[in-house]
Amino acid sequence: MSRIAYVNGCYLPHGAASVHIEDRGYQFADGVYEVIAVRNGVLIDGNWHMDRLRRSLSELQIRMPMATPALNVVLCETARRNRFRDGIVYLQVSRGVARRDHPFPSADTRPALVVTARRTPPIPAKFVEEGVAVISQPDIRWGRCDIKSISLLPNVLVKQAARVKGAFEAWQVDGDGFVTEGASTNAWIINEEGHLITRPVENTILNGITRRRLIALAKVQGIVVEERRFSLEEAKLAREAFLTSTTAFVLPVVQIDETVLGNGRPGSNTAMLRQIYLDFVAEKALKTG
Numbered sequence: 400m401s402r403i404a405y406v407n408g409c410y411l412p413h414g415a416a417s418v419h420i421e422d423r424g425y426q427f428a429d430g431v432y433e434v435i436a437v438r439n440g441v442l443i444d445g446n447w448h449m450d451r452l453r454r455s456l457s458e459l460q461i462r463m464p465m466a467t468p469a470l471n472v473v474l475c476e477t478a479r480r481n482r483f484r485d486g487i488v489y490l491q492v493s494r495g496v497a498r499r500d501h502p503f504p505s506a507d508t509r510p511a512l513v514v515t516a517r518r519t520p521p522i523p524a525k526f527v528e529e530g531v532a533v534i535s536q537p538d539i540r541w542g543r544c545d546i547k548s549i550s551l552l553p554n555v556l557v558k559q560a561a562r563v564k565g566a567f568e569a570w571q572v573d574g575d576g577f578v579t580e581g582a583s584t585n586a587w588i589i590n591e592e593g594h595l596i597t598r599p600v601e602n603t604i605l606n607g608i609t610r611r612r613l614i615a616l617a618k619v620q621g622i623v624v625e626e627r628r629f630s631l632e633e634a635k636l637a638r639e640a641f642l643t644s645t646t647a648f649v650l651p652v653v654q655i656d657e658t659v660l661g662n663g664r665p666g667s668n669t670a671m672l673r674q675i676y677l678d679f680v681a682e683k684a685l686k687t688g
């Protein structure tokens with residue numbers, strides 16, 4: 400079955416979908432994106448993703464390409480036309496097409512919108528049952544990691560470094576030795592008291608939607624969440640560690656660089672948090688429309 404993409408007002412076969420060579424996303428990485436999980440045809444935490452999209456765009460002074468309700472229709476329709484129930488929707492908004500020049504183009508330049516959608520295979524059971532390894536890498540990114548920018552070269556480089564070493568993710572470390580986040584995931588540790596520790600929302604990390612949701616779900620359970628910086632050293636001594644993202648949900652981390660955490664098996668707290676998150680997604684997925 401052929402895939403369908405949405406590009407600036409048209410639904411097109413994936414292979415025929417294209418953008419202009421002077422799209423500023425292509426030339427300057429002048430744009431932002433979102434990745435939203437789809438379960439049973441429902442966009443999981445779609446409203447929060449839309450809020451983050453609006454924020455990213457506003458920080459870069461790019462207009463929303465259309466009103467939020469219309470954009471929601473496009474996202475759901477793109478998912479529907481690709482005929483899957485469980486997968487992801489990717490959307491990207493760039494500042495639009497203009498002759499190549501660094502300053503913003505004229506105010507009437509229309510932002511460009513691309514939406515793709517695809518079925519995603521379930522996370523391999525091995526990752527959940529045995530946990531994953533991460534490596535540490537210096538964080539060389541810019542000062543506005545809170546914006547979900549399509550400029551991802553540093554993230555690409557550290558993720559590749561992880562792959563080369565057989566690791567799932569790279570935890571980036573700032574100049575003071577504190578973990579910021581993964582290349583495409585947020586980083587967490589659990590201390591001896593069972594408190595969840597994750598870096599506070601600031602310009603050095605993306606405010607992950609999964610992170611935000613998990614904090615809310617954990618608090619309902621009475622679990623203490625400490626939003627504070629933690630060092631790589633502290634992480635290596637932690638009782639448990641895990642990562643979160645739209646595509647991985649909650650995944651146990653059992654090794655950081657050469658250091659094996661605890662007994663090298665995923666911890667019970669992480670397993671419980673993953674289940675809490677899965678239950679939340681399953682409940683949302685029942686609500687069609």
Ligand SMILES: Cc1ncc(COP(=O)(O)O)c(C=O)c1O
Nearest residue numbers: 583584585605607608609644645
């Ligand atoms: C740098 C970075 N941090 C964290 C995340 C996790 O965010 P979310 O839970 O919204 O997928 C992502 C997701 O792409 C990311 O790119």
